[in-house]
Amino acid sequence: MHVALHPDGLSDALVRTWIGFILLACLGAVPLGAAAGDPRQAVEVPEHYRLGVIPWQSPSKLAGMFLPLADVLERGLAHPVQFVTAPGYRQFVERVKARDYHLVYLNPLLYPQAREAGYRVVARLAGDGMNGILVARQDRAMPSFDQSVRERRLRLALPSEEAYSARVLREHLGTMGLSLDDFDVEYFGSQDSALLAVHSGRADISGTCLPSLRSMPEAVRSELQIVEQTPPQAAMLLAVRDDVPEAVSAALVEILVELHNHGAGQQVLNALGFYEGFAVASEADIAQRSR
Numbered sequence: 001m002h003v004a005l006h007p008d009g010l011s012d013a014l015v016r017t018w019i020g021f022i023l024l025a026c027l028g029a030v031p032l033g034a035a036a037g038d039p040r041q042a043v044e045v046p047e048h049y050r051l052g053v054i055p056w057q058s059p060s061k062l063a064g065m066f067l068p069l070a071d072v073l074e075r076g077l078a079h080p081v082q083f084v085t086a087p088g089y090r091q092f093v094e095r096v097k098a099r100d101y102h103l104v105y106l107n108p109l110l111y112p113q114a115r116e117a118g119y120r121v122v123a124r125l126a127g128d129g130m131n132g133i134l135v136a137r138q139d140r141a142m143p144s145f146d147q148s149v150r151e152r153r154l155r156l157a158l159p160s161e162e163a164y165s166a167r168v169l170r171e172h173l174g175t176m177g178l179s180l181d182d183f184d185v186e187y188f189g190s191q192d193s194a195l196l197a198v199h200s201g202r203a204d205i206s207g208t209c210l211p212s213l214r215s216m217p218e219a220v221r222s223e224l225q226i227v228e229q230t231p232p233q234a235a236m237l238l239a240v241r242d243d244v245p246e247a248v249s250a251a252l253v254e255i256l257v258e259l260h261n262h263g264a265g266q267q268v269l270n271a272l273g274f275y276e277g278f279a280v281a282s283e284a285d286i287a288q289r290s291r
Helices: 012-025 059-077 089-097 111-116 164-175 191-200 210-214 246-257 263-272 283-289
Strands: 049-053 081-084 103-106 119-125 132-137 155-158 184-187 205-209 224-229 237-241 278-280
Touching (some): 059 081, 059 246, 059 263, 089 103, 103 111, 111 119, 111 237, 119 246, 119 283, 132 191, 155 191, 191 205, 191 210, 191 224, 205 210, 237 246, 246 278
Parallel strands (some): 049 081, 049 103, 155 184, 155 205
Antiparallel strands (some): 103 237, 119 237, 119 278, 132 224
């Protein structure tokens, strides 16, 4: 179906959705569509919507990636959107459980905890899924990646034990008859730091994901190579808190899925490293992709 776009990249359908939301907001509250008997009949529009992003990079790197997205969402929703993250994975999980964010970008392994806290998935990264990758310097000879790596005792740089890429790589190594015990593992706190450890020679290989490699400066990226990758894994998700109005949620999803259709949206996706954009997601879709 063709979607007409305004000069600023917003669709007619999105504008109509937001006009309906504004009319409700002018009455002082927006219905949540709660089930009959639910004491929460309406919710006041917050001063701003908090977009919480899982800390898979340093805060400054995440800001550079996600602030353009927050800006597009703010203009599309005609309401302030604030980018926020957390000092580490565990703090992020606690903030999700405490419902500190209105919108949350997270990995599928964390989503069950988010769902328990009252979030529901609305979008995911488009494409077949995300691959975990092992990266080495191009000028370092790297024989076939198999059980012979035990003899080489490679230095493996990972962002953290909890990182999604680390977990899927750990599972992938298991299918090859390997484990992290076959490497000298060091955790560097972020995807970038783990990649830079390989680039600087502090590690032989790094476990990361393709968007992280894409986001590295060209001078670094051009000297690295992918030596192993996992099969496609369930993609990263965006979920909304259950008190975010349905009209806002619908408008948010439409903004995301239309990003690849206009120049400003492409710039946002390039900053994120998510070149394939976003797709609509549901509970059933996530359950099927997570099998």
